[in-house]
Amino acid sequence: ILNVEQSPQSLHVQEGDSTNFTCSFPSSNFYALHWYRWETAKSPEALFVMTLNGDEKKKGRISATLNTKEGYSYLYIKGSQPEDSATYLCALWRSYNTDKLIFGTGTRLQVFP
């Protein structure tokens, strides 16, 4: 069974705090890693698609790093704001000739004003 693990399951932080969470995956048969942001009552929305070991991507205050050799990715949020409150999902894409994403259970972030 192929598992994509995310930790922590949930996180409560104060506005202005920086935070980070982890996605772990089997390092064999890696093709790409996706991060999605899922706000309550909305659709999941892609943040990053990462493919290369050592990749670092940034979108505003959110950034992500990738280590394919050890099988993990970190998502960082600098200076959290209440609008960052959402569930953050990572998903593993194992091979270019499959259309299948394997999702983790997500990290639920709550930012208090």
Next chain:
Amino acid sequence: ETGVTQTPRHLVMGMTNKKSLKCEQHLGHNAMYWYKQSAKKPLELMFVYSLEERVENNSVPSRFSPECPNSSHLFLHLHTLQPEDSALYLCASSQVSTSGGREQFFGPGTRLTVL
């Protein structure tokens, strides 16, 4: 708006009913997906259609029957469901190419309750 719409947004049905979920994408993508989100579980892939051909069927019971009449539309036909099938059903689309890895665009989901 992600460019992927789903109807209905909420559905309550009895175990003997037949109903269908509809998904439409306005992004010109060539692949569409059905996912199931149950409480405290990861998003589970159910079906994938790539270029209107079903390429993945993730051991889903036959009471769920997908249909992809063209690249913009995807249906999930439901019949004789069980209460444990109650979940959020999400549709997604993507543009799959030889380079792969493209992000998926999700609809808002249909919240299904089976009584």
